[in-house]
Amino acid sequence: MDVEAVLQKVLPRISPTDEERAFVEGLMRELEGIAEETIEGLGLDVKPHFVGSLAKDTYLAGDHDVDLFLAFPLDTPLEELRERGLELGRAIAERLGSYEIAYAEHPYVRARYRGVKVDIVPCYDVESWRDVRTAVDRSILHTRWVNENLNGRNDEVRLLKRFLKGINAYGSEIYVRGFSGYLAEILVIKYGSFLEVLENADFMLRQKIIDPGNWLKREYEVAMKTVRREAEADRPLIVIDPVDPRRNVAANLSWERYGFFYFKAHQFLENPSEGFFFPKEKTAGNYILELRRKGTHLVTLVFRAPDMVEDILLPQLERSARGFEKALSREGFKVLGWNVGHEDGKAFIMLEVDRRERERVTIKPGPEFFTERGRDFYRKNERVWIIGKRLFAEKTVKEDIAEVIIELMEKNQVAMGKRVRENIRKAEIMLDYVPKELEDEAHLFLSREKWNLKGQQ
Numbered sequence: 001m002d003v004e005a006v007l008q009k010v011l012p013r014i015s016p017t018d019e020e021r022a023f024v025e026g027l028m029r030e031l032e033g034i035a036e037e038t039i040e041g042l043g044l045d046v047k048p049h050f051v052g053s054l055a056k057d058t059y060l061a062g063d064h065d066v067d068l069f070l071a072f073p074l075d076t077p078l079e080e081l082r083e084r085g086l087e088l089g090r091a092i093a094e095r096l097g098s099y100e101i102a103y104a105e106h107p108y109v110r111a112r113y114r115g116v117k118v119d120i121v122p123c124y125d126v127e128s129w130r131d132v133r134t135a136v137d138r139s140i141l142h143t144r145w146v147n148e149n150l151n152g153r154n155d156e157v158r159l160l161k162r163f164l165k166g167i168n169a170y171g172s173e174i175y176v177r178g179f180s181g182y183l184a185e186i187l188v189i190k191y192g193s194f195l196e197v198l199e200n201a202d203f204m205l206r207q208k209i210i211d212p213g214n215w216l217k218r219e220y221e222v223a224m225k226t227v228r229r230e231a232e233a234d235r236p237l238i239v240i241d242p243v244d245p246r247r248n249v250a251a252n253l254s255w256e257r258y259g260f261f262y263f264k265a266h267q268f269l270e271n272p273s274e275g276f277f278f279p280k281e282k283t284a285g286n287y288i289l290e291l292r293r294k295g296t297h298l299v300t301l302v303f304r305a306p307d308m309v310e311d312i313l314l315p316q317l318e319r320s321a322r323g324f325e326k327a328l329s330r331e332g333f334k335v336l337g338w339n340v341g342h343e344d345g346k347a348f349i350m351l352e353v354d355r356r357e358r359e360r361v362t363i364k365p366g367p368e369f370f371t372e373r374g375r376d377f378y379r380k381n382e383r384v385w386i387i388g389k390r391l392f393a394e395k396t397v398k399e400d401i402a403e404v405i406i407e408l409m410e411k412n413q414v415a416m417g418k419r420v421r422e423n424i425r426k427a428e429i430m431l432d433y434v435p436k437e438l439e440d441e442a443h444l445f446l447s448r449e450k451w452n453l454k455g456q457q
Helices: 003-014 018-041 052-056 078-096 135-149 154-166 181-191 194-199 201-207 220-232 255-270 287-294 310-330 372-380 401-410 421-425 436-446
Strands: 047-051 066-072 099-103 107-113 116-124 297-304 335-343 346-353 361-368 384-387 390-396 428-431
Touching: 003 154, 018 047, 018 066, 018 078, 018 107, 047 052, 047 135, 052 066, 052 135, 052 181, 066 078, 066 135, 078 099, 078 107, 078 116, 116 135, 135 181, 154 181, 154 194, 154 255, 181 194, 194 201, 194 255, 201 255, 287 297, 287 436, 297 401, 297 421, 297 436, 310 335, 310 346, 310 401, 335 436, 346 436, 361 372, 372 390, 401 428
Parallel strands: 066 116
Antiparallel strands: 047 066, 099 107, 107 116, 297 346, 297 428, 335 346, 361 390, 384 390
16 A cells, blocks of 8 residues: 555544534633633633643544643742642632642643543743743743644644554653654644655754754854753754754653654655554563573562652653662673563563572672781681782672562662652562563563564554
């Protein structure tokens, strides 16, 4: 099937229907009315704004999350914005139904209304990047810029977003580190279409700097400071925010996620199929057979997941997995890969290692024999000898990797995420075995199908 035929089949599946559009537009009118009435009732000078994909008409069918921003005057002190913003957000949310307080740079309200998630976020009413005080202030400027520059290419953005979701490279959250929706919109505006973005996957990487707002001419010093900072941080792309020369829109994009996009873009252009947009679920096999095939071993730590949102929990788990990787390598084990996740209140860390056991005896170098520390070393060890001026001894070490892990944790020799550390200390440690609910995950991890660039589309 040629590219155009594939896109013609995909578009109806990802574009909102007329009924869906009518629902979304009606929902936004209702929310705007409720917000305005509540603002007036509290006597506040605040303007409600819709931002995000609904406000730009770049949302995918079935994805109706609403971002309602409450813009306070610039002369509002930050503490007052936080307090009044939360008070106003709560007052609006109480008219909608269930809600909870969530936290980013400052607290905001997350509500549900007519089956749709509604984030109610206080911000400053900014007209320019020079007015920006908090991270969320730019969102109003982003929405305005996209609406002024998209010129009817909304479906091209939908194709790019769905493609990025299909290849698991969408979302700028710290646990994904992929392309944000705003970055996808900028790339379509810059290159003209979904296909042209894919065709430029290699060029973008080599060009490195994308400046759709022309800041390198308008605000050279500020923009160059951003370029130098981001180049030093070794980002795959530097996309100077068209509404703020101080910001790289692609700052959260990792090399791994860009690499996925790079290869999948080439694969799609060579052999297009709907599978890139709607991949088949990866089929899991037998993880024990995979261990036998490779001759490696699997260590799995399963523990209660702390009650925290995913974009905080997953980085904590990743930090801990890297901590185990470093600590075990110091102890003579080779960690070939790690995997983390959580489900139904349980979290896990999987480590693929080269062996379950290690040598029982190691040589322990000691201090010079004629020192106080030397005499102490002599007293504490059984078999001791001298080479030159230094003492040496045999050290008997634990064989089993599970015992080594327990000892490392007891001695605080594993760098773990501080918010999951106590839970991990109480983990059940399993060797070459996982609970039934993790069998598929173990196979996808050990076979590398979870990250395989050559997976079938």
